[in-house]
Amino acid sequence: MPVSNSGYNNSNDRGLSNMEKEIPQEIHCGFSKELLDEHYAHYPAVHQNKIKEIEARLLKADTAMANTTYCPLRSLKIEHTQALNSVKLHKYFFENITQGAATQPSLEMLGLMERIFGSLQEWEKKFFALAMCARGWVMLGFDLEEGRLRNYFSDSHAEGVWSVLPLLVLDVYEHAYYTAFPSRSDYVKEFLKHVNWAVVSKRLNTAINMYKVKFCPQGE
Numbered sequence: 001m002p003v004s005n006s007g008y009n010n011s012n013d014r015g016l017s018n019m020e021k022e023i024p025q026e027i028h029c030g031f032s033k034e035l036l037d038e039h040y041a042h043y044p045a046v047h048q049n050k051i052k053e054i055e056a057r058l059l060k061a062d063t064a065m066a067n068t069t070y071c072p073l074r075s076l077k078i079e080h081t082q083a084l085n086s087v088k089l090h091k092y093f094f095e096n097i098t099q100g101a102a103t104q105p106s107l108e109m110l111g112l113m114e115r116i117f118g119s120l121q122e123w124e125k126k127f128f129a130l131a132m133c134a135r136g137w138v139m140l141g142f143d144l145e146e147g148r149l150r151n152y153f154s155d156s157h158a159e160g161v162w163s164v165l166p167l168l169v170l171d172v173y174e175h176a177y178y179t180a181f182p183s184r185s186d187y188v189k190e191f192l193k194h195v196n197w198a199v200v201s202k203r204l205n206t207a208i209n210m211y212k213v214k215f216c217p218q219g220e
């Protein structure tokens with residue numbers, strides 16, 4: 001998938017139109033083309049269409065019926081969040097897989113990983129453990145408020161910490177691996193051999209730049 005210099009797509013590319021692009025050929029690696037094509041077709045692609053449908057319905061939702069137990073507006077907003085996050089997280093996931101062997105993290109990335117986790121190997125152990133207990137997603141993220149790395153996991157598309165930018169994303173829903181890997185453990189091990197650290201490191205640079213901008217003293 002084409003990736004901008006930042007490691008994230010630019011503002012135009014973040015729009016729905018870019019999410020509709022076909023899954024790129026270059027990410028087919030230890031993960032078979034069939035597995036990834038099927039994964040893409042059944043989840044992000046379907047959710048892209050649903051986002052359009054939900055947004056059309058939201059325009060017509062009766063705000064006079066707003067209710068915390070049930071109302072169409074509430075239900076639509078819940079599903080809108082789920083679908084948007086599904087598309088974004090899948091996009092980051094497909095982008096941070098490399099065709100060949102895993103690339104190396106940048107020196108900045110490596111330094112930060114060692115400061116927070118002790119070593120890359122220690123980080124990997126913790127990330128792997130989270131991947132074995134999460135029901136949906138595992139990620140390494142950068143908290144824009146705290147300026148630090150953490151591993152996160154979620155059981156649904158809608159969970160997460162709002163000040164965190166995803167740097168490395170792994171889909172651990174069963175649909176991501178059950179047709180091609182004998183176990184989740186095998187799948188996660190294979191994923192860790194194909195991490196595109198170049199993309200992850202670029203995302204870190206973007207996050208660090210955003211962190212600095214966010215905390216510029218007032219008046220400057």
Ligand SMILES: [Fe+2]
Nearest residue numbers: 043171173176
């Ligand atoms: Fe998925």
